[in-house]
């Protein structure tokens with residue numbers, strides 16, 4: 001049902017099949033079950049096909065899907081014993097940034113991440129996942145606790161960007177992000193970042209400087225949104241598909257550029273079609289990388305992270 | 319929902335950019351100019367002699383990196399680093415103009431190889447590792463070259479136990495380099511973490527304009543932040559905020575004095591006093 005309401009434009013070919021299933025269900029006799037199963041199989045096959053060949057702007061649509069699982073959808077599937085911890089201890093608690101302690105595979109960790117929501121009410125209360133300075137400061141507070149008590153950190157990135165508001169500027173949005181960038185380098189514990197939806201620029205990077213950066217297959221990571229890029233550089237917001245293509249914001253491109261370390265597979269039709277499966281894939285990947293990183297000493301972890309970001313950049317030197 | 323960019327340097331569009339220059343009056347040899355702020359007609363030589371600050375209203379016009387160097391660094395002490403670093407179009411990125419052409423045009427226009435000049439020099443007799451950004455080169459945007467040159471400047475300081483000073487003037491990340499420009503924020507901030515471990519000071523002079531990814535990385539990580547009067551300094555550009563909130567911004571929003579009031583900078587300093595103030599600050603850190 002949810003699938004039917006939330007088909008994306010490029011999934012149109014599936015509409016007829018879903019309608020048929022609905023119809024069969026209405027006149028339902030037990031004898032129809034086989035037919036429904038067959039139709040579902042066909043949907044799955046077609047979906048698989050469609051999602052194999054998504055254009056970058058279509059990936060953007062999946063990444064922003066209203067039913068795309070959020071940090072809080074994943075939290076109890078990837079982790080156990082989650083206790084949310086609030087507040088930056090200076091000004092307020094930012095609902096667009098969630099953080100807390102939890103267990104991953106039975107071991108204590110600190111988890112932070114942007115939170116968007118699905119329903120209008122939650123989206124508004126969480127500012128569509130656009131954090132204010134307090135969100136970044138809360139995240140830093142929790143990362144520092146992790147470092148002091150030797151617990152790994154996992155960050156979940158899913159934001160259109162840091163919030164561009166008057167209060168955000170007054171309270172130092174730039175300073176809050178900048179400080180996080182500097183402090184994340186010095187964390188003495190294993191740190192893994194998972195980009196689960198939208199990796200929107202500085203707002204994403206502000207909690208995203210893990211030793212390893214993993215990305216869900218249909219998520220995006222960019223310095224500017226395709227719409228912003230199109231309206232500024234192409235002077236035409238309608239050219240967003242072209243901007244998405246050119247700015248290389250999909251996981252495959254980012255892996256080639258050495259920005260991310262691994263692409264996490266999504267279930268057929270994207271994470272929103274099977275949140276449990278997506279969570280299992282995330283969990284397996286995160287455990288693997290945390291276990292690898294645990295073999296490094298504090299000093300090695302810092303130097304691993306430092307070297308990773310030190311070598312970013314492409315230029316000529318003649 | 320708002321579509322967000324952390325920078326909007328292009329929306330400091332051509333028209334607005336022109337306002338940042340005094341208007342040249344149509345008189346032979348450009349002897350006279352009209353201040354765009356107070357509309358007074360000024361003798362051009364007086365404006366130049368006054369460090370490009372309007373003698374009537376105190377409006378600070380933008381300086382090129384060369385002009386900045388001339389009024390800041392002790393004469394004959396500057397040694398430039400990494401002048402041979404050049405940007406390249408590794409994404410094959412083309413908007414209205416191919417990136418490669420933008421780079422070449424900017425080099426011709428500014429006689430610079432990219433948006434920051436770095437090196438070592440003395441200020442008030444104190445050896446300093448210096449970076450001076452130049453808005454004339456693609457809006458001072460930070461791509462791989464700016465990030466690399468700044469990082470090397472910090473590494474040089476660590477190696478030679480020097481303070482680091484940077485003059486910022488930047489619209490933010492260079493979008494033509496895509497995600498790699500975002501990574502420069504990580505790289506430069508990481509370098510500054512190392513500088514701190516070595517207990518070496520980092521001083522930032524914020525000049526008009528400093529926004530976006532530059533502000534959200536090294537520009538806000540100084541031990542000391544000084545700003546020139548009335549400089550635009552912020553995370554999101556004013557136009558993005560206006561579009562998001564659908565309201566006009568209050569006068570003075572994101573200007574130096576606003577940042578001073580909100581605790582983001584240590585002082586606002588007029589250009590004519592800048593070298594003296596910087597010398598005092600450098601002396602404070604240099605004292606054994």
Ligand SMILES: [Zn+2]
Pocket residue numbers: 353354355356357358372373374375376377
């Ligand atoms: Zn004037």
